[in-house]
Amino acid sequence: MIIQQRQFRPPRTMRSLNSYAVLVLVTCLIGLPLVWFLITSLKQEIEYLAYPISVLPKEPQWENYANALTLIPFYKYAWNSLFLALSFSVLTVITSAMSGFGFSRFQAPGRDALFTIVIALLMIPSIVTVIPQFIVFSRLHLTNTYWPWILWGLAASPFHIFLFRQFFASIPRELEDAAEVDGCSPFRIFWQIFLPNAKPALATSFLFNFVGVWGDYFTPLIFLSDEKTTLAVKLVRAYTDPQGHVLITTTLAACVIYTLPLVILFFLGQKYLTRGVVTSGLKG
């Protein structure tokens, strides 16, 4: 499962010089908006609005970050985001792994037809289902609660079922046969043999789900009231001055704080992520 870096090396110097030119250019194009974003988050609102613009703030305004945490109940919304992202991701990783295991390891009548449905569901725009779901959930009085996320989590997700199926298919069958001869039940085989061996897939799936829910703007916007909503919704226009103008630099500081956990998660999970993508055959 280790990726081997087999690369072909064309005439050395010229090509690598060209490569570096490309890499540096792309670095600038990707980095410039990011750097500008970080710099601006340290400016005074007046400095940001001034024309012509000044590149650096006269004095870095660290209190933008303090204000970001205090001007709105930041922690409350952060907790809401965390709760939704965490509960959905944990649940959906478990149920998707279970389904993926089922599809990759068992022969049963109807299996192939059901798997075709899983694949077909990948193609249905999520929005086509979300709006009817909204109607159903609101009739059941489940809007403005976190139940929809729990239910979605319990219901697994087609994309991640696919990911786990591909991953489990790469685990040799002998492992399982040996355990079965020893009298291991399918559920113990799953929990004690397959899951511990599926760390890259688990990490990849968890990361994708967590990043997805943490960053989701649309679903909390339509499902949750102002009190129960998440940071993603709040960061659009919650920081305002008394006249109702959006305080841009404070909002940017809040965005930095909001993004940071994902960047940290990404660095922690990076080595699993690459392996997860490769071994689960996400590439097609």
Add this chain to the structure above:
Amino acid sequence: MVTIYAHARRPRTRRRTSSRAWRRAIAFYLFIGPWLIGFVLLGVIPLTLGFLTSLTNYDGLNLASIKFVGLRNYTRAFADPDAIFSFWRTLVWSALNTPIWLLLSFALALVLNQRVKGQGFFRTLYYLPSVIPLVATIWIWKIFLEANNGLLNAIISLFRPGTAVPWLSGYALPSLTAIAVWAGLGSGMVIFLAGLQGIPSELEEAARIDGASAWQILRYVTIPLMTPVIFFQLVLALISALQTFVAPLLLSNVSASEVSSPPREIYLYMIHSYRQIFVYQRFGYGAALLWLLFIVILALTLLVFRTARYWVHYEVEIEGAER
């Protein structure tokens, strides 16, 4: 003797295997149970209701006096100039965004698949925008593209003083493309890199020994071997481009209400459908619009699948080389 023995044994063996098959079938349904139940409750039922809604004049409140209107909501879409307009904008947007994203992330993967110093650093950096949540991404680009105090115009002003191009309103489509490509480059690149690393180096080596130039190797070895990955990426990119929704919504003026309309240039189909439902409470019509989009997505996806046999090389065994 042997025959009799075998005869005596056979039924028992068969019964054992069939009971094993039974147990395994039950285990299968237990494992996929959560998904299957969820699929029925959260998939089939809402979709059916959504479809039924699209045949009515439901507006969120008139459940008592709801009327069946047949396919009128569907025919109405074809007479709705905004729906037609937004549909064309969506096609233009998809046709612009998909190839640019595919091309750039593939090119980047090619460059980073070579042995270059700092490979890990560049890969990490390029992937970084992919983990930034959309709301933050939009803010990053808003202040970058802002007409009066954005950095881009300030840089251009160094050469042409006083530049104040209204990127976010007058050039919303290219701006949106830039944002989407910037945010998606890393995730595209990672998938392409995974594909490139699955190509056995012997093939490229052999081509080089035969005197093929770098360009020829790329054209006749690498790209054909990568076509399954390109195909997979193309399909996913197309599906998601046609559904683009939140980015243009957020790109519109934030100081107005949250359901404000973005510039006409990026008034995409999903925005139009969303506004029908959540601004005008036209649930029936909105649902019909969404089903029409689904049909278009399905048709386009099938079309792309149809073309696959002309350019996607599945017969080459890439899997075996991975190990």
